[in-house]
Structures are given as C-alpha cells and as structure tokens.
Amino acid sequence: MIVLGVESSCDECSVALVRDGREILGHVIATQIEIHKPYEGVVPELASRKHMEWIVPVFRDALKQAGMGADAIEGVAATDKPGLAGSLQVGFCFAKSFAWSRGLDFVGVNHIQAHLYAPLMERTLDYPFLGLLVSGGHTIICKVNGIDDFEVLGASIDDAVGEAFDKVAKHYGLGYPGGKVIDQLARTGDPQAFQFPYPNLYKGNHPYDVSYSGLKNAAVNQLDIFWNGKSEKTMENIAASFERIAVDTLVKKTVKAAEDYGLKTIVAGGGVAANSYLRQKLGSLPGVDVYFPPMVLCADNAAMIAGLGYHLLIRGDRSGWGANISPRVSGFRKSYP
Ligand code: KG4
Numbered sequence: 001m002i003v004l005g006v007e008s009s010c011d012e013c014s015v016a017l018v019r020d021g022r023e024i025l026g027h028v029i030a031t032q033i034e035i036h037k038p039y040e041g042v043v044p045e046l047a048s049r050k051h052m053e054w055i056v057p058v059f060r061d062a063l064k065q066a067g068m069g070a071d072a073i074e075g076v077a078a079t080d081k082p083g084l085a086g087s088l089q090v091g092f093c094f095a096k097s098f099a100w101s102r103g104l105d106f107v108g109v110n111h112i113q114a115h116l117y118a119p120l121m122e123r124t125l126d127y128p129f130l131g132l133l134v135s136g137g138h139t140i141i142c143k144v145n146g147i148d149d150f151e152v153l154g155a156s157i158d159d160a161v162g163e164a165f166d167k168v169a170k171h172y173g174l175g176y177p178g179g180k181v182i183d184q185l186a187r188t189g190d191p192q193a194f195q196f197p198y199p200n201l202y203k204g205n206h207p208y209d210v211s212y213s214g215l216k217n218a219a220v221n222q223l224d225i226f227w228n229g230k231s232e233k234t235m236e237n238i239a240a241s242f243e244r245i246a247v248d249t250l251v252k253k254t255v256k257a258a259e260d261y262g263l264k265t266i267v268a269g270g271g272v273a274a275n276s277y278l279r280q281k282l283g284s285l286p287g288v289d290v291y292f293p294p295m296v297l298c299a300d301n302a303a304m305i306a307g308l309g310y311h312l313l314i315r316g317d318r319s320g321w322g323a324n325i326s327p328r329v330s331g332f333r334k335s336y337p
C-alpha cells in the first residue's frame, strides 16, 4: 500500500510517498531555516504562510522523485498534533482534501509517536522497548508497548532538551537552529572546562524526569561560577561542557528507566537524536541494544508520518472529514502541583 504522508507541524514542509510503512519512494523536506534565521527562532505566522506557498510544489516534487502519478496513492496520512496550529492546519487540510477528492482513506498522525517509529522503518523490533524522544518541543522517556501505545515514565519539567540547545546558541549568537552548531563546536572543545550542575530530580516521584532551565541558565549567566579555572573560556569549551551535561543527564535517566523496567532495547528519535555525542554515548552502552533513526529521519519529516500512518490505516483507523488538528497532545506531558 502506497501512503502519502504530509508533515507541516513546525518549519519543515515535507511530503513523502512510502510503500508498506517502510520503503521510501519519494521524500521531500523543504526547510524554512533560512526564512526564520534572521529572527533566531521560528515565527509561527511566517511558517504557516510558507507552508501555504510550498505544499503543492513539495507534493509535486515528491511524486516526481517517486516517478509516479497521484493515482498510485492508496492512502493518506498527515500530522495532526502537536505543533504550531497555523502550520499544522496547512498540511492537514491539504492531505484531508486530497484524500476526500480521491475517495481515499485518511488518518491523522501524532508527530511524537512518529518520531519513535522512524527507527523502525529500517528494522523490526519487538515491543516493549524504552523510547527516548528528544526534540525541540519534547523530552520524553517512555515505555513503548506498541506503535501508538506509550507509557510516559519521565519528561522535562521545564525546557525541552532541544530548546535548551537552541536558547544557549541564541544567547551566544550562534544562529538558529542551535543544536547542530553546538554539536559541531563541541567536537573541538574541552567538555570539562565548565562543571555545570546536573539537575537533581532523583527525589520523590520523579526518578526519570529531567530539567534543562537550570543548565541553560548556568551556561548563559554563570560561566565564572562553574569554570574549572584552567581551560580557556572559548565557545567550543562552553558548547562541549554544556553538551556533556545535557546528554549525560538524558543517558543517566534513560539507563535507569531501562534497568528498572527490565527493557533491553532503547529506541531514540527526534531532532536531538542527531546529536553526535548522544549517538556515541548511548550507542556504546553495554548490555542494551540501542537504535537511532538515520540522520535524515531524525528531524521533522513526512516519511515517518506516512510510515506510522500505514500501520494505523491497515488496522482500520480513520479520521473523519471533520477532523481537526491539535497544537498540544495530552498524555505526553507530566503535570506538577
Ligand atoms: O524533531 P525536531 O526537528 O523538531 C521538533 O519536533 O521539535 O527537533 C528540532 C530540535 C532543535 O531544537 C534542534 O536544535 C535540535 O533538534 N537538533 C540538535 C541537533 N540537530 C538538531 N540538537 C543537538 N544536536 C544536534 N546535532
């Protein structure tokens, strides 16, 4: 079954044609990075306007890449949550209208679930496994029982990890998005130059939760307090020291959750899963199998939406013609008193 997937939740305008949830026939990711760069972050109004302009050409390009006509499409899936409302609406309405006009089945896909499906496009894994979803909007440690059956064990109580990378980069004028730049700078930096603090959330009912606002604040406002007194205060050293704590925190919590729940397989997904230090550190853990998506499927993309959409469609899930998007998604955030 060839499924058309559409993703427009933030600043990537993406369309994919995927056969049987795995085989990518055509896949275009048109990024708006250059458009938002001058503002050092995504401007929602601009993002939705660009999606309006781009969605049809991107769809055409994907068909061209696949070497097929629109008649070959047998089912349709689009991101329906979470994300920027105006942006989500463009891709979702486009996909829903296409399905309606062609009499095809249509299903809305949860973008967070799709990020953790991305590594499964290359292999089959047994459930349950430990999921680590790390993106610009979410940091979630969960037990994944099935394609859309997630038990959230831990989450960030404040900033998402990608957001912390972006905010530190923005403060130092490194541009947007910041994760990739910090990753690159960190490769030549001294990770011990600054001894930034680990968030201490081990107490009470939060053994797998993380926090990034303190670390971000330390890396931005408290360099002198945490400086080791020897290394130079270069951007490379700040990046490497920040990245060390940001990633080690994630790895510690992920390992603890995997051990406590007896899970021997860890699957990571989301934009931050492209981070080289995270890939190296998590990937070299003894006694567990760790899977990352290929780099192209880490950040927002329509292939993962078509891939997960296929499984939802063949099991009979459908979204009605009155279906709508949702900027937020319940069950993926923990609430605190
Ligand atoms: O999954 P994604 O593309 O969008 C959301 O769903 O949020 O994730 C984007 C996030 C941004 O915060 C970006 O800075 C971060 O992923 N990111 C990285 C790297 N590449 C992208 N963070 C750390 N290291 C990277 N190499």
Ligand code: ZN
Residues within 6 Å of the ligand: 111, 115, 135, 136, 270, 271, 299, 300
């Ligand atoms: Zn994403």
